[in-house]
Amino acid sequence: MKIKSIKFFAPEENVQVQKSARKAKPLPTGYISATGKLVFPSVTLEELGINAASTQFKIGTDMGKRKIKSLYLVPSGSVEQAFSFERSGRGGYVIPLH
Numbered sequence: 001m002k003i004k005s006i007k008f009f010a011p012e013e014n015v016q017v018q019k020s021a022r023k024a025k026p027l028p029t030g031y032i033s034a035t036g037k038l039v040f041p042s043v044t045l046e047e048l049g050i051n052a053a054s055t056q057f058k059i060g061t062d063m064g065k066r067k068i069k070s071l072y073l074v075p076s077g078s079v080e081q082a083f084s085f086e087r088s089g090r091g092g093y094v095i096p097l098h
Contacts, residue, residue: 028047029041037094039093040094042092052093055075055084056076057075058073059071059072083096083097
């Protein structure tokens, strides 16, 4: 018969560890509006370090997928096939995709 190795626990290991009461910082957000525009609040653009007046983006999705689950915005140096921000009325910026 083989001898098995068994790890035994001590009562000191049965103490719950207190988690710090530190609040997590919310992630920058944006959304797609019902009219087909990408909406970014100005706070989100500031946090990401994007200058809305001068930055243009190429926009894409995963190739060969039927449903869009990820949307990629890649800063572009050229003007060809690039989208630029437009100012929206509520202090944010939009990229029209229609």
